[in-house]
Amino acid sequence: MADIATILARGDLKALAEVPADRLREYLLTEMENERKEAVPGGDRWISLGMKFGRAGRPDAERVLLDSLTNQPSKETLDLVSLFLLGFWFRRACPERPSPLTMDTFLRESERLTLDATSRAAVAYFLCEALQNGLDAPVRTRVVSMLNRLEGESGGSAEAALKEVIHRCIREANGS
Numbered sequence: 210m211a212d213i214a215t216i217l218a219r220g221d222l223k224a225l226a227e228v229p230a231d232r233l234r235e236y237l238l239t240e241m242e243n244e245r246k247e248a249v250p251g252g253d254r255w256i257s258l259g260m261k262f263g264r265a266g267r268p269d270a271e272r273v274l275l276d277s278l279t280n281q282p283s284k285e286t287l288d289l290v291s292l293f294l295l296g297f298w299f300r301r302a303c304p305e306r307p308s309p310l311t312m313d314t315f316l317r318e319s320e321r322l323t324l325d326a327t328s329r330a331a332v333a334y335f336l337c338e339a340l341q342n343g344l345d346a347p348v349r350t351r352v353v354s355m356l357n358r359l360e361g362e363s364g365g366s367a368e369a370a371l372k373e374v375i376h377r378c379i380r381e382a383n384g385s
Contacts (some may be wrong), residue, residue: 291331302328337378
């Protein structure tokens with residue numbers, strides 16, 4: 210079997226779906242560690258990775274990253290996990306919907322960290338996408354609560370666009 214980087218470069222979702230779980234875990238953790246060392250993280254790359262793993266039907270990839278966030282909570286890890294999950298769930302790349310466990314883990318870890326503007330944006334965009342994927346009512350309530358918190362923490366003209374995105378997302382979630 211080809212290495213995962215080659216599979217991803219080819220866009221071979223069938224081969225990606227067949228990668229053994231241990232190889233997938235090793236690949237994602239190595240990529241995350243390498244990304245943390247970069248001066249400027251590759252946000253688009255992590256969204257793209259999430260989309261590919263979502264389309265390949267690999268919820269175990271999501272779990273690997275959430276476990277990493279739980280075991281090594283940091284703003285940098287949260288940023289990468291948020292971007293990956295945004296891609297994973299973007300316009301239903303993954304045909305499932307975010308599980309209550311996924312959302313609970315993500316929200317719990319997000320709430321524990323102090324977020325800067327970049328993290329607020331990454332978290333907010335993922336949560337807005339998750340809302341579009343049919344969350345259960347209790348999870349939906351927690352997501353809207355977190356979005357309200359992020360909107361309240363967003364400040365200055367630099368985050369005005371983010372506040373508008375969050376406001377629109379909450380309005381749509383409430384059916385207004």
